[in-house]
Amino acid sequence: xxxxxxxxxxxxxxxxxxxxxxxxxxxxxxxxxxxxxxxxxxxxxxxxxxxxxxxxxxxxxxxxxxxxxxxxxxxxxxxxxxxxxxxxxxxxxxxxxxxxxxxxxxxxxxxxxxxxxxxxxxxxxxxxxxxxxxxxxxxxxxxxxxxxxxxxxxxxxxxxxxxxxxxxxxxxxxxxxxxxxxxxxxxxxxxxxxxxxxxxxxxxxxxxxxxxxxxxxxxxxxxxxxxxxxxxxxxxxxxxxxxxxxxxxxxxxxxxxxxxxxxxxxxxxxxxxxxxxxxxxxxxxxxxxxxxxxxxxxxxxxxxxxxxxxxxxxxxxxxxxxxxxxxxxxxxxxxxxxxxxxxxxxxxxxxxxxxxxxxxxxxxxxxxxxxxxxxx
Numbered sequence: 001x002x003x004x005x006x007x008x009x010x011x012x013x014x015x016x017x018x019x020x021x022x023x024x025x026x027x028x029x030x031x032x033x034x035x036x037x038x039x040x041x042x043x044x045x046x047x048x049x050x051x052x053x054x055x056x057x058x059x060x061x062x063x064x065x066x067x068x069x070x071x072x073x074x075x076x077x078x079x080x081x082x083x084x085x086x087x088x089x090x091x092x093x094x095x096x097x098x099x100x101x102x103x104x105x106x107x108x109x110x111x112x113x114x115x116x117x118x119x120x121x122x123x124x125x126x127x128x129x130x131x132x133x134x135x136x137x138x139x140x141x142x143x144x145x146x147x148x149x150x151x152x153x154x155x156x157x158x159x160x161x162x163x164x165x166x167x168x169x170x171x172x173x174x175x176x177x178x179x180x181x182x183x184x185x186x187x188x189x190x191x192x193x194x195x196x197x198x199x200x201x202x203x204x205x206x207x208x209x210x211x212x213x214x215x216x217x218x219x220x221x222x223x224x225x226x227x228x229x230x231x232x233x234x235x236x237x238x239x240x241x242x243x244x245x246x247x248x249x250x251x252x253x254x255x256x257x258x259x260x261x262x263x264x265x266x267x268x269x270x271x272x273x274x275x276x277x278x279x280x281x282x283x284x285x286x287x288x289x290x291x292x293x294x295x296x297x298x299x300x301x302x303x304x305x306x307x308x309x310x311x312x313x314x315x316x317x318x319x320x321x322x323x324x325x326x327x328x329x330x331x332x333x334x335x336x337x338x339x340x341x342x343x344x345x346x347x348x349x350x351x352x353x354x355x356x357x358x359x360x361x362x363x364x365x366x367x368x369x370x371x372x373x374x375x376x
Contacts, residue, residue, distance in 0.1 A: 001371060002082045003033045004073070005051075006092035008059020010040035012258070014164065014284055015088050015114045017042070023051035025360040034080070036073060058092045070095045074102035084367055087111045093130035108370050112138040112363075115281040116147055125152070135376045138162050138366050141282040141303040160369070162362035163306070164282045165355040171291035173347065176267040184268035188254050194223030195270040195333045200262055200285050203232025208275030208299065208320070209240055215325035217247035221333060224252065229265055231258040266292035270339060271332050274298040277320045283307060287354045290314070290346030295339050297328045307354065313346035
């Protein structure tokens with residue numbers, strides 16, 4: 001089996017990390033594999049994992065560029081005798097479909113839905129349709145599988161669910177020393193006795209940073225410190241910083257930017273929050289926090305309903321509901337001993353259901369099933 005993954009670029013996001021993880025899995029099995037993308041910071045990791053990277057603009061939204069990339073992909077399929085093209089987003093899916101027509105060698109095709117795409121009109125649904133012109137589709141959560149079936153009428157039996165996962169050796173609380181935790185807490189502004197709340201994720205409006213700021217401002221807990229871990233547009237960060245001032249939270253909120261020590265930051269925190277106002281397709285933030293023994297407050301929609309056990313590993317609150325989020329924060333922070341017990345249950349929950357190995361086994365089963373069925 002020879003596999004080629006297509007995605008726009010190898011940046012530092014969940015889609016990209018999933019592609020690199022699959023490259024490592026295929027490499028460990030001794031299976032030749034390729035990734036075609038425009039490049040990015042994870043190229044070295046992909047190649048170290050065992051993939052051959054081919055620099056192609058397979059995600060560029062240009063008809064000429066798409067045709068040119070499809071021709072290059074078709075040549076690669078023929079030269080390397082590739083068996084499967086796996087597209088991880090829409091433009092690469094169109095490129096892959098065209099490459100199948102241009103290649104002399106028959107090649108199988110499947111896709112992974114990593115999110116909910118806008119589908120408000122016929123044109124958008126047609127554009128999204130490239131992801132469904134495959135005999136099998138991988139969904140990264142049960143929520144996404146229901147979306148595919150209900151919105152597009154795709155056969156449920158042809159959707160394979162492969163929830164995202166964490167690598168236990170990277171998300172290992174025991175590997176983070178007490179000294180490291182204390183140093184991080186001090187760096188992030190936590191007091192000796194006050195709680196540290198963290199929110200990990202790219203700073204965009206729908207992630208709910210503004211909602212969390214409003215909720216923290218309602219707490220009668222001036223000792224609470226809040227850290228936003230992730231990059232974002234300067235204009236939005238400036239807007240959130242103005243909110244910090246308006247709400248009287250100066251000196252209590254830190255914007256760290258993107259960091260490479262997220263597991264350690266989560267281990268240093270007392271509580272994590274995922275306040276997305278739109279549904280998360282899956283939501284790695286929730287499982288990463290739980291893997292590090294940190295309870296999570298998440299919004300009650302999308303993939304979070306599958307990863308958070310209310311009252312056991314965290315809390316679920318209505319999206320955009322400042323009052324409900326403030327109540328959950330107050331309840332969580334009032335019982336430190338309970339938080340510690342919930343954190344332990346959270347790690348057990350993630351290790352049982354949401355590891356990288358489990359995800360890769362389910363994705364690889366899609367490849368095996370595709371190869372066992374007649375060519376379409």
